Each structure stands twice: as structure tokens, then as C-alpha cells.
Amino acid sequence: MSTIELKGVSKEFRISRDKRVMALSAMDLSIREGEFVALLGPSGCGKSTILHLVAGLDEPSTGAVFVDGLPPAQLQAKQQLGIAFQEHALLPWRTVEGNLELPFQIAGREPDRKQIADLIELVGLKGFETARPSQLSGGMRQRVSIARALCLSPKLLLLDEPFGALDAVTRRFMNLELQRIWQEKQITTILVTHTVEEAIFLADRVIRELRVPFARPRSVETMRREEFHHLVDDLTLCLEP
Amino acid sequence: MRENGSRYGGLERTLYQVCGFVLLLALWQIAGKSGIGGKTLPALTDVLRVYGVSWRRALLLRAAVATTTSAGLGLLLGATLGCITAITAKRIPALAPGLDRLAVVVNALPAIALGPVLIITAGRQATPALLAAIPVFFLIYVAGSSGLSSADGRLEQYFKASGASWWKRFVYLDSISALPALLNGMKLAVTTAMIGAVVGEWFGAPTGLGIVILNTMQNFQIPLMWAAVIVVAGISLTGYGVLGIVERAVQRRMA
Numbered sequence: 001m002s003t004i005e006l007k008g009v010s011k012e013f014r015i016s017r018d019k020r021v022m023a024l025s026a027m028d029l030s031i032r033e034g035e036f037v038a039l040l041g042p043s044g045c046g047k048s049t050i051l052h053l054v055a056g057l058d059e060p061s062t063g064a065v066f067v068d069g070l071p072p073a074q075l076q077a078k079q080q081l082g083i084a085f086q087e088h089a090l091l092p093w094r095t096v097e098g099n100l101e102l103p104f105q106i107a108g109r110e111p112d113r114k115q116i117a118d119l120i121e122l123v124g125l126k127g128f129e130t131a132r133p134s135q136l137s138g139g140m141r142q143r144v145s146i147a148r149a150l151c152l153s154p155k156l157l158l159l160d161e162p163f164g165a166l167d168a169v170t171r172r173f174m175n176l177e178l179q180r181i182w183q184e185k186q187i188t189t190i191l192v193t194h195t196v197e198e199a200i201f202l203a204d205r206v207i208r209e210l211r212v213p214f215a216r217p218r219s220v221e222t223m224r225r226e227e228f229h230h231l232v233d234d235l236t237l238c239l240e241p
Numbered sequence: 242m243r244e245n246g247s248r249y250g251g252l253e254r255t256l257y258q259v260c261g262f263v264l265l266l267a268l269w270q271i272a273g274k275s276g277i278g279g280k281t282l283p284a285l286t287d288v289l290r291v292y293g294v295s296w297r298r299a300l301l302l303r304a305a306v307a308t309t310t311s312a313g314l315g316l317l318l319g320a321t322l323g324c325i326t327a328i329t330a331k332r333i334p335a336l337a338p339g340l341d342r343l344a345v346v347v348n349a350l351p352a353i354a355l356g357p358v359l360i361i362t363a364g365r366q367a368t369p370a371l372l373a374a375i376p377v378f379f380l381i382y383v384a385g386s387s388g389l390s391s392a393d394g395r396l397e398q399y400f401k402a403s404g405a406s407w408w409k410r411f412v413y414l415d416s417i418s419a420l421p422a423l424l425n426g427m428k429l430a431v432t433t434a435m436i437g438a439v440v441g442e443w444f445g446a447p448t449g450l451g452i453v454i455l456n457t458m459q460n461f462q463i464p465l466m467w468a469a470v471i472v473v474a475g476i477s478l479t480g481y482g483v484l485g486i487v488e489r490a491v492q493r494r495m496a
Contacts, residue, residue, distance in 0.1 A: 056402065076402060076404040085395050087395045091396070106400070158402075
């Protein structure tokens with residue numbers, strides 16, 4: 001298990017020679033061991049950036065990220081990071097079983113047959129061991145993706161909108177499934193989502209990222225914009241008891 | 242599974258292709274018989290008669306084996322060097338621009354100019370294979386380079402977050418992602434290897450279809466010359482077809 005600390009982290013992206021976009025500014029965040037935290041916010045507000053920084057896929061522009069007091073790259077190198085993306089990111093030429101062998105192979109270990117079989121059962125894909133991703137439904141692929149993230153018994157589980165591409169019914173079902181799986185493992189988890197229900201259903205703590213996208217100076221015109229009203233509605237919902 | 246409609250469409254297309262091919266052969270026959278194309282364009286039936294004569298058949302077979310061997314060796318050599326160079330450029334990105342330029346320069350060398358040089362340095366026996374290897378090297382280098390960077394972005398992120406070494410990533414992701422592009426390159430390389438081998442033989446190889454074409458041209462044995470040309474085209478197209486089938490099978494496996 002692990003604790004995560006973000007100290008004054010900001011991240012800037014250069015989109016052209018003289019245009020920069022601030023995805024995060026002076027963000028502080030601390031996640032306890034075994035805690036399930038959901039990062040909630042509309043798309044493009046920097047939620048995934050936080051995840052990428054914790055996963056060591058990106059470097060912060062300022063500030064620092066620590067996982068168990070160490071930079072994320074070290075956790076990465078020790079293969080103690082489980083990660084699942086919105087797009088399943090499975091190897092299309094491998095079977096379900098083959099895809100679950102991959103983390104072991106990357107780590108240079110002998111694939112643990114029993115653990116793989118257990119995980120396939122845990123995510124409810126018994127009988128589909130030899131199916132390839134193209135033969136599975138979207139929900140099943142995400143199960144494989146989550147099973148793969150759990151393969152090496154990681155200390156930290158990062159879920160980047162894992163059910164974002166699924167329809168509402170499948171998504172609700174997958175939320176129940178993820179809760180069942182998580183209760184068995186209780187790994188420190190960060191879930192990035194833009195669905196309020198999902199965040200509240202799964203997490204111990206929901207962190208809401210809201211960046212106001214309007215340039216200054218703002219005028220009465222700003223207040224008339226549709227985007228403005230969406231944001232107001234969003235925040236008002238949070239305040240409701 | 243393809244739908245019935247598109248399978249019918251495929252059948253229709255094949256039918257058109259066969260019709261076009263038959264029409265072309267018929268035109269050839271007519272042009273040859275009527276003498277429109279002059280004495281150097283024999284009728285198709287006269288060319289086909291060459292294959293009926295046993296000593297000529299034996300000659301063509303011997304020549305075909307020699308040329309195919311040269312083309313095959315050239316293909317192997319060029320593809321191996323092309324792959325190694327593409328992997329090197331991927332492994333050491335700083336070298337990539339230089340290797341790109343080198344590949345372009347190698348490809349820009351005209352075979353006609355290079356032939357005599359190779360005859361002197363590498364010998365008559367090896368020249369056809371070497372001239373076949375040069376364009377193959379270029380094609381496979383280009384196909385391999387683009388194939389090696391064609392891996393899915395999400396998968397790349399997964400490998401990075403999983404702490405995969407360069408080598409592990411290459412073995413489990415990049416090399417396999419490169420296969421469709423590589424096979425596509427190989428498909429084109431087969432035909433260029435045949436051309437390279439035939440041209441290489443012109444500079445004085447002991448045997449081969451290129452030699453048969455050259456000798457028959459000079460001795461005005463026109464039907465035999467055409468028969469040899471058809472064998473060259475047949476071997477090229479067979480190689481192209483076989484690799485096309487392999488390519489499609491791989492694509493289906495990777496979808």
C-alpha cells in the first residue's frame with residue numbers, strides 16, 4: 001500500500017510556440033494508504049494530468065510528486081503500479097490469458113498461472129481465457145484491463161476513466177463489479193471520472209477539479225454563455241444536501 | 242465475417258479482373274498474328290509453344306532457379322540489413338536522420354552505374370543478389386521504420402507506466418506492431434528484388450533469366466525471349482501474391 005503526496009504541483013502544456021495551457025496550478029493533494037479517491041471534473045480540466053504525473057508518464061512543471069516518499073519513476077521501475085485506461089490498451093493479437101501474462105513478462109517474471117486464473121475469475125471472465133480482445137464486448141475488455149492492472153499485486157491502482165466508453169447500464173454494472181473487486185484487494189486507488197454517480201458510489205473521497213475557462217476581463221456577456229450556466233449547474237449540484 | 246453483399250462485390254471484382262486479363266491476352270494474340278507490332282511481337286500462341294519444347298523448358302527452368310535464388314538471397318540480405326538499420330534508428334534516435342539520408346543515397350545509386358563496380362569488386366556470381374538487395378534494403382528500411390513507430394499510443398503509455406525496458410517494449414509491442422507495415426514492404430520488395438536480380442545478370446552472370454533475355458535479344462530468338470520475360474513476371478507476381486495472403490492473415494490476427 002502507499003501514500004501519495006502532491007506538493008504545489010503545476011503542469012503547463014505548450015500547444016504552440018507562444019501559446020501555453022495551464023492544466024494544473026499549485027495543486028496540493030495527499031492520499032492515504034488504502035484510500036479510494038475519485039478525481040471528478042469535466043473533460044479537459046487536468047484530472048488525467050494528475051494521474052499521468054502520479055504514474056510517472058509526465059513530469060510536473062513545478063512542485064513534486066511523491067509515492068511513499070519516492071518519485072513515481074521508482075514505483076514504475078519496480079512494477080508496482082497498476083494502470084487501466086479509458087481505451088482498453090490490450091494487445092489485440094493476444095488472448096485474455098496472454099494479455100494477463102504481459103505484466104509478468106515485462107517484469108521479467110514467470111507468469112503465475114494460478115494468479116491469472118484467479119484474476120480471470122475475479123473479473124468474471126471464466127470461459128473467455130482464449131478469446132482475443134476483438135471477440136469481447138467493451139465491458140469485457142475493460143474487465144481484462146482491470147485484471148491486468150491487478151496482476152502483479154500493485155501498491156497503487158490508477159484508473160483513467162476506465163468505464164468512460166461504456167453505455168450507462170454497463171457502466172453501472174461495472175461500478176458494482178469494481179467495488180466487489182476493490183473490496184477484496186483494498187489497494188490505494190485513484191479513479192478519474194466525469195460521472196458524479198460513479199465517483200460517489202466508489203470513492204472514500206471525491207476531489208473536485210474545476211477550472212474556470214473564461215478569459216479576463218469577464219463581462220455580462222460571459223454570464224450569458226451556455227458554458228457558464230453548465231458550470232453553475234454543476235457546482236450547485238455539489239452543494240445540494 | 243464479411244457480409245454477403247461485399248463478398249458478391251469481391252466476386253464481381255475478380256470477374257472484371259479475369260475479363261480484363263483475358264482481353265489483354267486476346268489483344269496480344271491478334272496483334273502478334275496480324276503483325277501490327279512488327280517482327281518483335283510474336284503471337285501469344287507462338288510464345289506458349291516455347292514451353293512445349295523440352296530443351297527450352299529445361300533451359301528456362303535452370304535459368305529461373307538461378308534468378309530466383311539470386312533474388313531470394315538479395316531479398317534476405319536486403320531485408321535483414323533494412324530491419325537491422327530500422328531497429329538501430331529506433332534504438333538510437335540521434336542516428337535516425339543520418340540513417341534516413343544514407344538509405345536515400347543508397348537507393349539513389351543507379352543499378353546500371355553500380356553493376357560494373359560490383360562485377361569487379363564482388364564478382365559475376367554475387368552481382369545479381371547484391372543488385373537485388375539494394376532496393377530491398379531501402380524499402381524494408383522505410384517500411385520497418387514506419388512500422389516500428391506505429392504502436393498504439395495507449396499501449397505505449399501502458400508499457401511506460403509498467404516500467405518496461407526498451408528491449409521488453411520492442412519484443413512485446415513494437416516488433417509485432419511493425420509486422421503489417423513490414424509485410425507490405427516485403428510484398429513490394431519481392432518484385433524489386435526480381436528486377437534487381439535480372440538487371441544484375443545482364444552484367445555477365447554465368448546463368449539466369451536475365452542472361453536468357455539478353456542472349457535471345459541479341460540472337461533474335463523472339464518467342465524464347467518473351468517466354469523468359471513471362472517467367473520473370475510470373476515469379477514476381479507469385480511472390481507478391483503469396484506475401485499478400487500472409488499480410489492479410491496477419492492483419493486479421495492483429496485486428
